[in-house]
Amino acid sequence: MANLNTDSVKGRTFDAIVIGSGMSGGWAAKELTGKGLKTLMLERGRDVKHIKDYPTTNMYPWEFEHRGEIPMDVQEANPVVNRCYAFREDAEHFFVKDHEHPYVQQKPFDWIRGYQVGGKSLMWARQTQRWSDFDFEGPARDGFAVDWPIRYKDIDLWYSYVEKFAGIAGNRDGIPELPDGEFLPAYPLNDVEDYFSKHVKSNYKNRHVISARCAHLSKPNQIHIDQGRTQCENRILCQRGCPFGGYFSANSSTIPWALKSGNLTLRPFSVVQSIIYDDKLGKATGVRVIDSKTKDVIEYYARIIFVNAAALNTNLLLLNSTSSRFPNGFGNDSGVLGKYVAFHNYSAHIGAEYDGFKDWTTDGRNPAGGGYIPRFRNVYKQETDFLRGYASGFSAYRFRQHKYDGVGATLKENLVKGDLGPWYVGSHMMGETIPKENNFVSLDAKQKDEWGVPLLNISVDYDDNDEKMKKDYVEQLSEMFTSAGFTNIRPSTNHQAPGLDIHEMGGARMGNDPKTSVLNKWNQVHTCKNVFVTDGACMTSTSCQNPSLTYMALTARAADHAIREMNKGNI
Amino acid sequence: MNRRDAIGRVALIMGGAVIGADFFLSGCKPNTATQVSDLFDTNHVAFLNEVADTILPTTSSPGAKAANVGQFMAVMVRDCYTPENQKTFLEGVKKLDDASQKQFSSKFMDLTPQQRTELLVALDKEQKDFTTKRNKDMEADMLKHKGDAKYKAPNTPNHYFRMMKELTLLGYFTSEVGATKALRYIAVPGRYDGCVPYKKGDKAWAT
Numbered sequence: 175m176a177n178l179n180t181d182s183v184k185g186r187t188f189d190a191i192v193i194g195s196g197m198s199g200g201w202a203a204k205e206l207t208g209k210g211l212k213t214l215m216l217e218r219g220r221d222v223k224h225i226k227d228y229p230t231t232n233m234y235p236w237e238f239e240h241r242g243e244i245p246m247d248v249q250e251a252n253p254v255v256n257r258c259y260a261f262r263e264d265a266e267h268f269f270v271k272d273h274e275h276p277y278v279q280q281k282p283f284d285w286i287r288g289y290q291v292g293g294k295s296l297m298w299a300r301q302t303q304r305w306s307d308f309d310f311e312g313p314a315r316d317g318f319a320v321d322w323p324i325r326y327k328d329i330d331l332w333y334s335y336v337e338k339f340a341g342i343a344g345n346r347d348g349i350p351e352l353p354d355g356e357f358l359p360a361y362p363l364n365d366v367e368d369y370f371s372k373h374v375k376s377n378y379k380n381r382h383v384i385s386a387r388c389a390h391l392s393k394p395n396q397i398h399i400d401q402g403r404t405q406c407e408n409r410i411l412c413q414r415g416c417p418f419g420g421y422f423s424a425n426s427s428t429i430p431w432a433l434k435s436g437n438l439t440l441r442p443f444s445v446v447q448s449i450i451y452d453d454k455l456g457k458a459t460g461v462r463v464i465d466s467k468t469k470d471v472i473e474y475y476a477r478i479i480f481v482n483a484a485a486l487n488t489n490l491l492l493l494n495s496t497s498s499r500f501p502n503g504f505g506n507d508s509g510v511l512g513k514y515v516a517f518h519n520y521s522a523h524i525g526a527e528y529d530g531f532k533d534w535t536t537d538g539r540n541p542a543g544g545g546y547i548p549r550f551r552n553v554y555k556q557e558t559d560f561l562r563g564y565a566s567g568f569s570a571y572r573f574r575q576h577k578y579d580g581v582g583a584t585l586k587e588n589l590v591k592g593d594l595g596p597w598y599v600g601s602h603m604m605g606e607t608i609p610k611e612n613n614f615v616s617l618d619a620k621q622k623d624e625w626g627v628p629l630l631n632i633s634v635d636y637d638d639n640d641e642k643m644k645k646d647y648v649e650q651l652s653e654m655f656t657s658a659g660f661t662n663i664r665p666s667t668n669h670q671a672p673g674l675d676i677h678e679m680g681g682a683r684m685g686n687d688p689k690t691s692v693l694n695k696w697n698q699v700h701t702c703k704n705v706f707v708t709d710g711a712c713m714t715s716t717s718c719q720n721p722s723l724t725y726m727a728l729t730a731r732a733a734d735h736a737i738r739e740m741n742k743g744n745i
Numbered sequence: 746m747n748r749r750d751a752i753g754r755v756a757l758i759m760g761g762a763v764i765g766a767d768f769f770l771s772g773c774k775p776n777t778a779t780q781v782s783d784l785f786d787t788n789h790v791a792f793l794n795e796v797a798d799t800i801l802p803t804t805s806s807p808g809a810k811a812a813n814v815g816q817f818m819a820v821m822v823r824d825c826y827t828p829e830n831q832k833t834f835l836e837g838v839k840k841l842d843d844a845s846q847k848q849f850s851s852k853f854m855d856l857t858p859q860q861r862t863e864l865l866v867a868l869d870k871e872q873k874d875f876t877t878k879r880n881k882d883m884e885a886d887m888l889k890h891k892g893d894a895k896y897k898a899p900n901t902p903n904h905y906f907r908m909m910k911e912l913t914l915l916g917y918f919t920s921e922v923g924a925t926k927a928l929r930y931i932a933v934p935g936r937y938d939g940c941v942p943y944k945k946g947d948k949a950w951a952t
Contacts, residue, residue, distance in 0.1 A: 234921065234932065235952060241817075241919045245824040364939035408934040535943040538934040574949050579873070581800045581865040581910070589914065590806075590927050590948055 183475065188214040188439070190736075191461055191476040193446045193491065196293020198709040198725040199482030200424030200432070201336065205733035206480070207437035214474055215432075216444040216463060218483075219289035222268075222296065224402075224425045228415030230264045238263045257674055258286045260297050265413040268297050278618050280633035282671035285486065285678075291442055292425035293484060294676070297413045300389045300421050301720040302342050303546070303565075304333050304353045308553050309717035312606075316552075316561050319514060319609045320685040322714045323695035326353065332727040340422040340726065341398050343542060344387030352384075352548040352719075358392045360385040361542040365531040366570035366597045371545065373658045380553065381654075383568055386546040389422035389723075401427050410539045421541070443467050445625050448495040449479060449504050449705060457704045457745070458504075464625045478704045478736050478745060482729070485710030486515075489615050489681035490630045492692075492707075505692050505699035511682055513614040516716045518677040519564070519605030519640050522667045524651045526660035528570070528597040535572055535594060544569025547601070549718050551646065560642035564605035565718040566651060570597050599660055603647040606718040607672075608639055609680050634672045677721055679713035697732040704745040708732045784831065785819040789838065793818045795854060796841065797913040799861040806927040809913055812920035818912040830902050837905020844868065865906070872904035924951035 189211035192202045199215065206213045221227070235241060242263045249256045252272045261269050270287040277285055288294040307326045314321040330353070337356040346354040363371060363385050371383035390406040391398050398404075403419030403426055412421050419426035432438040443466040450473065452459045460475035481488050489512050495504035503511045544567065551563030575595035577588040613635065617628040648665040655663050672678070685691025688700035693712050699705045708729040710721060739745045794815030801809040822834050841864075845853040848867070849860050856864065879901055890896040903911075917923040924930040930951040 235919045235924060235930075236921045239820060240824060241915065243821075243825055246827070247824075361937055362939040367939070408937050409932070533943055534940055536937070536939050537941045538937040540937045540939070572943075578910075579869070581869055582862050583802055583804050586801045586804055586806075586927070589801075589918070591946055592949060593945055594943060 186473060187460075187475040188212045189476060190214070190478045190480065191216065191474055192480045192482060193461065194293065194482035194484060194488075194709065195291045195429060195440070196288070196424055196482065196484060196709075197295040197298070197722050198729045199293070199480070200295065200428030201726050201729040202480040202482055202706075202708060202733055203432040203438055204428040205730050206478075206737070207432040207435040209733075209737045210437065211737070212437050212439075213432070214439045214441060214476065215429075216446055216461070216474075217291050217293075217440070217442045218445045218466060219291065219442060221440070221442040222290045222292050222415070222425055224419065224423075224430060225415070225417050228417065229267070231411065231414045231417050233264070233414075254284050255286060257284055257670070258676070260413045262413075264411065265297055268413070268415075275623065276621075276629060278621065278629050278631045280631050281635045283632040283634050284671045284673035285632065286673065286676045287484070287487075291429065291440065292423055295423040295722075296415055296425060298423075298676075298722060299543075299720065300412060300541070301543075301546070302337075302340075302344075302387050302389050302723040303548070303719040304355055305329075305717055305719055305724055306351050306353050308351045308549075309715070309719070312562060312717065313715050316556065318561065319715050320683065320687065320690050323684050323686045323691075328695070329724075329727050329731060332731040333723065336723065336726040336730050338395075339397060339401075340389050340427065340723075341391045341394065341403070342387055342723075343390050343392040345385055347382065347384045349382050349384070349548055351380075351550075351553050352382075355387070357387070358390075358395070360387070361390075361392060361540050363545055364536050364540075364570055365534045366528050366599060367545045367568065369528075369531070370568065370570070370599070370658050374547075374654060377657060378550075378654070381547070381550045383545045383547050386542040386544060386567070388542045390541040391418075391420055392541075401431060403427065406541050408539045408541060410541060412541075445627065446483070446491055447471070447625070447627055448491065449481075450475075451495070451497040451499055451504070451702065453497070453499055456702075458702055464627075466625065469625065477740060478706065480729075480733070480736075481705065481707045481711075482709045485678045485681065485713075486615055486630060486632070488707055488709055488711035489515075490617070490627070492682055492711075493615075493617050494627060500701075505682075505701050505705065507701055508689050508691065510611075510690060511692050512616050513611045513681065514609035514683055515613045515615055515634050515678060515680045516607045516609040516713075517634065517672045517679065518675040518716060518718060519607055519636065519644065520603060520675040521636075521640075521670050522603040522644050522647050522665065524601045524648065524655065524663065524665045526599050526655045526663040528599055528658075528660050530659075531597060543567070549606075551643075551650070558642070558646060560639045560646065561608060562606040562639075562643070563718065564603050564643060564647050566604065566647070567602045568599070569601075570599045572597055599655070601651050601655075603644065603651075604675075604718050604720075605640065605643050605647065606716050608637070609683070609715060610637070615681060632673075634678070636672065677710075677716065679710040679716050679721060682707050682711040683714045684712050685714060696735040697728060698735075703739070706732045706736060784823050784835070790815040790819055792838065792854060793909070795861070796865070796909055797917065799858070799865050800910055800913045801917050801923075802858075807922050809917045809923075812917050812922040814913055814916040814920065817916035817920070818909065821912055821916070822908075827900075829900070830908065833902040833905050834908050837908065840905060841868065841909075868906040869910065872907040872910070875904040876907060918951060 190206045190213045192215045195217040254272045310322045313319040334356045344357040345360040406420030445464045447462045450460045463472045493503040547566040549563040572594045574592040576592040616631045621629040682692040684693040697706045697708045794810045797809035797814035928951040929948045
């Protein structure tokens with residue numbers, strides 16, 4: 175790191191600092207460097223260069239010693255991350271192992287993390303849906319949390335802005351509760367998904383089954399080719415990192431773009447210990463970094479700071495950034511910092527069969543994963559005994575029905591050419607949870623990590639609203655499945671801990687009133703306007719859409735505001 | 746979306762197989778390197794290759810030995826089996842030879858291909874009966890303890906031959922030989938079509 179001139183303040187001074195290099199940090203860096211700001215991006219983990227650092231990306235199934243399975247000693251040593259669906263032999267190197275970064279579970283919470291350049295944008299599930307005013311107006315209408323300080327009109331153009339660059343495949347479905355965007359061609363529904371879509375459309379008011387919208391280059395535009403990305407080749411090995419740049423990640427898109435500007439300095443192995451606040455100037459002046467390898471403490475300075483450390487780590491950093499002005503955590507005059515954490519309820523599934531379309535099947539692989547059912551509960555009015563609602567995944571698929579009896583040539587022939595069985599259909603629930611004061615994170619009073627930073631206590635749980643919603647999901651989807659003629663309907667609910675949805679949000683929520691929120695409508699800390707928080711920590715409520723697209727749009731919007739404010743001399 | 750659970754993934758590999766499910770959901774204990782080399786030697790691997798090749802022999806495509814499935818079995822038992830399952834599997838190697846002695850007065854390795862097939866057909870029936878009875882017993886036991894919140898179902902290992910067969914199927918069809926010569930495999934599909942006619946008798950896809 176000698177090239178950083180760490181011995182001189184000048185060499186450690188930038189126009190902007192971005193803490194974190196994942197989904198939202200990548201966008202902050204791209205926007206700020208694009209406007210000419212000399213920007214320092216700090217990442218606590220190692221660097222992961224696009225393509226070069228995807229060691230498994232071109233491996234064949236037979237090149238994995240355990241054909242994808244994680245050996246049992248690794249599983250047993252890592253009970254938390256082992257519960258993540260993508261923690262497999264081909265991508266395990268992108269996940270934080272339990273023992274590497276301990277935390278305190280005051281209540282069970284599966285905290286799934288990716289500490290490297292690109293963060294979890296490397297392994298995400300790539301589902302991208304816009305919010306609408308039915309979401310932004312939720313807390314105000316239904317009387318929970320605080321009112322969002324923004325509405326759809328404030329973010330509409332920013333959704334368009336990030337969608338064009340990231341590349342989102344989808345149809346313009348014309349559904350008010352799930353606004354259309356700037357789409358590349360959608361991936362098709364298969365026969366049974368399409369059948370269900372039509373059945374639902376003609377039998378239910380305001381219920382829709384659409385092709386899932388996802389961050390894949392179904393047909394790249396020039397802007398994607400300019401990023402060095404090419405068409406998605408339908409391998410569906412995305413979690414390994416994609417050599418085609420077929421899906422959006424910070425590694426394939428925003429970070430190389432920012433580097434190309436010549437304005438980005440990327441510093442991996444940099445644990446940000448705290449944000450430095452200057453009492454005299456009344457603003458943040460920089461950050462205190464611990465080099466994760468040497469343990470050296472180094473200060474970096476900048477006019478503006480973007481905090482994009484991933485929702486809970488952003489909370490940890492703000493809570494740990496104390497000063498005489500902010501004794502209880504950065505920008506925490508209100509006392510709400512770390513509180514009102516929420517997530518998505520993924521704890522129900524339904525499987526069934528359909529006795530039709532037996533002469534039809536699919537070919538190739540679908541990056542979108544199938545269909546998506548936007549929230550239909552409590553949208554236009556409150557209609558149930560629980561608040562809010564759920565979106566649902568929906569997909570249909572066929573398996574070979576093999577005959578496993580015996581041994582020898584007949585068995586082999588049966589396995590090679592077994593006939594396809596009936597169509598199976600499946601759905602999973604993605605429920606909104608209500609942010610509450612007693613779902614919170616805090617700093618552990620005693621335990622510290624290897625770098626002297628307090629461990630994070632996590633105390634987040636389901637509530638009665640979640641249970642009622644789960645029951646309703648099972649009832650409604652079962653009824654819709656029955657109505658469509660699906661048979662052998664098998665709902666299954668589980669007790670997976672919060673966190674495994676990997677959609678933890680909140681803790682530093684946006685709001686109009688500094689007394690009840692941490693951030694204003696531009697994602698600025700109310701009481702320190704040169705610090706912006708634009709990752710999941712900023713979320714006032716969770717709605718039920720996959721959140722990444724909204725983080726991207728909020729980040730680009732906040733960066734634009736930051737630059738305008740800098741130009742006016744306001745920050 | 747695209748969040749298939751472990752069992753779904755196995756089902757895809759095995760083309761909807763349920764046979765491997767309990768194996769994949771079962772746990773394994775950590776092992777040290779010394780235990781590993783103590784577990785299997787080259788004779789074991791050669792033996793397991795012959796067992797595998799009897800289960801999936803050369804037909805119009807090469808058999809399991811060509812894919813070195815014996816080696817794969819040893820690795821999976823070493824790294825992904827619980828000590829209980831490892832014990833069952835290792836004792837099974839001996840039991841298989843005992844059964845061979847009993848039926849043909851000869852070690853398995855010395856049998857003719859016809860005799861090997863005959864022996865393994867019988868063992869396959871034995872494991873099927875064992876599994877049916879075991880599952881029935883487990884269900885009955887569960888019913889007996891209905892309402893007991895502390896009840897934990899007993900973790901009875903599979904029949905050793907079921908283990909060998911499962912590992913043979915998984916190892917072979919995910920091997921280069923099995924995936925590309927027996928099944929169809931395309932690394933880069935480059936397309937998705939949601940609606941194509943299904944032709945009965947087409948080979949299954951490896952992934």
